[in-house]
Amino acid sequence: MSSDSNYYVPEQSPYPVVTALAMGLLALGGGLAVQGKGMLILTLGLVLLAVVFYLWFGTVIKENMAGMTSPQLKRSYVWGMSWFIFSEVMFFAAFFGALFYIRVYAMPWLGGEGDKSDMISLIWPGFQPEWPLMVNPDQVVGGEKFVGPEKNMSFPGWGGVLGWLPLWNTIVLLTSSVTVHWAHHAIKHNDRSKFNLWLGVTVALGAIFLVLQYLEYHHAYADMGLTLESGIYGTTFFMLTGFHGFHVTMGTLMLFIQWIRGLKGHFSADDQFGFEACSWYWHFVDVVWLGLFIFVYVLG
Amino acid sequence: MAHGPAKGIGRWLYATNHKDIGTMYLWFSFAMFILGGAFAMIIRAELFAPGMQLIKPEFFNQMTTMHGLIMVFGAIMPAFVGLANWLIPMQIGAPDMALPRMNNLSFWILPFGFSLLAATLFMEGGAPNFGWTFYAPLSTTYAPPTVNFFIFGVHIIGASSIMGSINIIATVLNLRAPGMTLMKMPLFVWTWLITAFLLVAVMPVLAGAVTMMLMDINFGTSFFDAAGGGDPVLFQHVFWFFGHPEVYIIILPAFGVISAIIPTFSRKPLFGYSSMVYATSAIAFLSFIVWAHHMYTVGMPLAGELYFMYATMLIAVPTGVKVFNWIATMFGGAISYETPMLFSIAFVILFTIGGFTGLMLAMAPADIQYHDSYFVVAHFHYVMVAGAVFSMSAAVYYWLPKWTGKMYSEAMGKTHFWLAFIGFNVTFFPQHFLGLAGMPRRYADYALQFTEWNMVSTVGAFIYGAAQILFLYNVIRTIVAGTPAPEEKTWEGAEGLEWTLPSPPPFHSFSTPPEVK
Known part of the structure; x- marks a missing residue:
């Protein structure tokens, strides 16, 4: 409920319409790029987006430092970030939903369960459903479009647990969630040096996670025959972990920017929403990873 | 704070004002309505007689696709966002939207997104x-290469919707005037709050669906390819998990509009306000758990068909509450029949017809007969056109005097209504018969026995189309040369904070929050 009598309506700004232009270029450029028609427009869109975000956020920060932001506007930011994160949750829900549907329904049906079994066994005779799916329906009938993986990413058993990258990734990311919380706690008590320290550690942990993820992907492509093209297991594995990795990249970048802002002394005990919003995002990314760890790796 | 609008094109390009942005949304959506309408006219002209006369079947398929996409995402949704921009700050006693710059971004994405989509026609x-x-x-293995532009276009249009919705939620939850508790909000604000929640929940799922398509088409994944262990039916599940809430996204703000107009011209307060709020919430909740009723013929297990059938039928209960409340509001009222009221009454009648055909389609055993026939086409046009578009027409006539300070021509408005009402029913009522007789949808040609009703339908479509030109003329004439509207209340029965402002309202609606008792 609003109780402020002096509302704040920002001045006109060129940044939104330029952001829209950048997004238009991204859409056009993306469509061209996937057809192999060059990366020029896509790159142009990305650069423009980066520049305009730098200017736009810079303006918002300047306005805030000049004391133009009302408590009411800050509450709007809180609502805005919360609902944005909710929309991200729903995006991941679509991919988790796809995974569950495939594993719970599509796999058994492809294997001939249910009342369509006569027809299915005519199309894919001899297909054995399993998860992780190592032999695709296509291969069973002599096709070569989707060649199943040689190995999968599932839990290797307690013997090999220490060499299992996903476990280390989980430890790294969970630790980073704790360190970002400590940074939050520090700034709430106006302890800037501790804030800078713990936020720096968080960013470093984020970077370590990404390096480990890169190593895992390299291992998958080079040694395991596990690629995007190796059927539904590779599809769901790379799309879920890939989108998560993309979000970790964004989150690390966001926290890195907040770290620089922290070094510049932008934050105080009662004004640190830029950092706070990024930390929420980071916790969200962490929770998604837990879901991945359980449903893609451990129960994979 | 007291400054007025900026001069020149910068006022629109760099806008942060909710009325300016609302105006841009409304004009943009009307332009899309005309474009999508033109595609519909091509479809109806081709279907006037059996055999191919005007266009090639391939082009016919492009027309049905583009008509649907443009009308849903380009005309109806932005129209209601425009209405929300204009009305929500005025109805809750705020100066503007909560996040005005993001508001402008949400709008300006649309021209880029739809230019890209429309440009595919020439590629x-x-x-x-x-x-x-x-x-x-169809949209992956067998799609034209322009599908990639469609996918990225949907991505940015979806981002626009999500930002617009977040803005509306933040505005409603954070900028209400003192004393404006949730249960005192006008129903239009309530319905939009719930709609915005639905949008934030399902637009990302649509983004997921088109991303899966993108990966299947270009990067060798097998989400929708059984050869790789995927399932084409998975697409339908993901799509309709978005798609069913989407149809309520389209109709809920219309419920809000009708709930504002019927009390005004009945000169009675809305009957059962709180039950309207709960019914809207119930419809929103149910919309998430009924999606597979669009998929009865794909071969779902029997238990699934039964569950989705009963869950879908449940929606009739809160929807019935709404229809009865509107009728009870009119009952015993001193009703007058100005143009907004005519559209609203037509809405109640025709939307109810669409609702009943929806109940018929909800029955799994019956739907196997109706599925993918013109009966379905008739059903969803009764809720989309006579529902959403009629309520938009009603809203424009109702609030235009407030927005512009000028009065539209009542005679022209009523002519528009009768042409639209007759044109609409002549177009779509016969399509029920066509569908029940077995005419499939989305074909450029049909069997001879369907000729008469198709001819009737085409004539109706052109009447309905012509009515919209009259509508456009009436609106422009009002803005340019309308007679001044009464200073405050245009309609004697109108309630709500927006009617306490002068017409046209000041650039920043409420610079100090009004007290709501």
Whole structure:
């Protein structure tokens, strides 16, 4: 409920319409790029987006430092970030939903369960459903479009647990969630040096996670025959972990920017929403990873 | 704070004002309505007689696809966002939207997104031709190369919707005037709050669906390809998990509009306000758990069909509450029949017809007969056109005097209404018969026995189309040369904070929050 009598309506700004232009270029450029028609427009869109975000956020920060932001506007930011994160949750829900549907329904049906079994066994005779799916329906009938993986990413058993990258990734990311919380706690008590320290550690942990993820992907492509093209297991594995990795990249970048802002002394005990919003995002990314760890790796 | 609008084109390009942005949304959506309408006219002209007369079947498929996409995402949704921009700050006693710059971004994405979508018509391979529901593998394995532009276009249009919705939620939850508790909000604000929640929840799922398509088409994944262990039916599940809430996203703000107009012209307060709020919430909740009623014929297990059938039928209960409340509001009222009221009464009648055909389609055993026939086309046009578009027409006539300070021509408004009402019913009522007689949808040609009703339908479509030109003329004439509207209350029965402002309202609606008792 609003109780402020002096509302704040920002001045006109060129940044939104330029952001829209950048997004238009991204859409056009993306469509061209996937057809192999060059990366020029896509790159142009990305650069423009980066520049305009730098200017736009810079303006918002300047306005805030000049004391133009009302408590009411800050509450709007809180609502805005919360609902944005909710929309991200729903995006991941679509991919988790796809995974569950495939594993719970599509796999058994492809294997001939249910009342369509006569027809299915005519199309894919001899297909054995399993998860992780190592032999695709296509291969069973002599096709070569989707060649199943040689190995999968599932839990290797307690013997090999220490060499299992996903476990280390989980430890790294969970630790980073704790360190970002400590940074939050520090700034709430106006302890800037501790804030800078713990936020720096968080960013470093984020970077370590990404390096480990890169190593895992390299291992998958080079040694395991596990690629995007190796059927539904590779599809769901790379799309879920890939989108998560993309979000970790964004989150690390966001926290890195907040770290620089922290070094510049932008934050105080009662004004640190830029950092706070990024930390929420980071916790969200962490929770998604837990879901991945359980449903893609451990129960994979 | 007291400053007025900026001069020149910068006022629109760099806008942060909710009324300016609302105006841009409304004009943009009307332009899309005309474009999508033109596609509909091409479809109806081709279907006037059996055999191919005007266009090629490939182009016909592009027209049905583009008509659906443009009308849903380009005309109806932005129209209601425009209405929300204009009305929500005025109805809750705020100066503007909560996040005005993001508001402008949400709007300006749309011209870029829809230019890209429309440009596919002139590209190699033609525009998307797989229907607005873009089922895989039609939209993946067998799609034209322009599908990639469609996918990225949907991504940015979706981002626009999500930002617009977040803005509306933040505005409603954070900028209400003192004393404006949630249960005192006008129903239009309530319905938009719930709609915004639905949008934030399902637009990302749509983004997920088109991303899966993108990966299947270009990067060798097998989400929708059984050869790789995927399932084309998975596409339908993901799509309709978005798609069913989407149809309520389209109709809920219309409920809000009708709930504002009927009390005004009945000169009675809305009957059962709180039950309206709960019914809207119930409809929103149910919309998430009924999606597979669009998929009865794909071969779901029997238990699934039964569950989705009963869950879908439940929606009739809160929807019935709404219809009865509108009728009870009119009952015993001193009703007058100005143009907004005519559209609203037509809405109640025709939307109810659409609701009843929806109940018929909800029955799994019956739906196997109706599925993918013109009966379905008739059903959803009764809720989309006579529902959403009629309520938009009603809203424009109702609030235009407030927005512009000028009065529209009542005679022209009523002519528009009768042409639209007759044109609409002549177009779509016969399509029920066509569907029940077995005419499938999305075909450029049909069997001879369907000729008469198709001719009737085409005549109706052109009447309805012509009515919209009259509508456009009436609106422009009002803005340019309308007679001044009464200073405050245009309608004697109108309630709500927006009617306490002068007409036209000041650039920043409420610079100090009004007290709501």
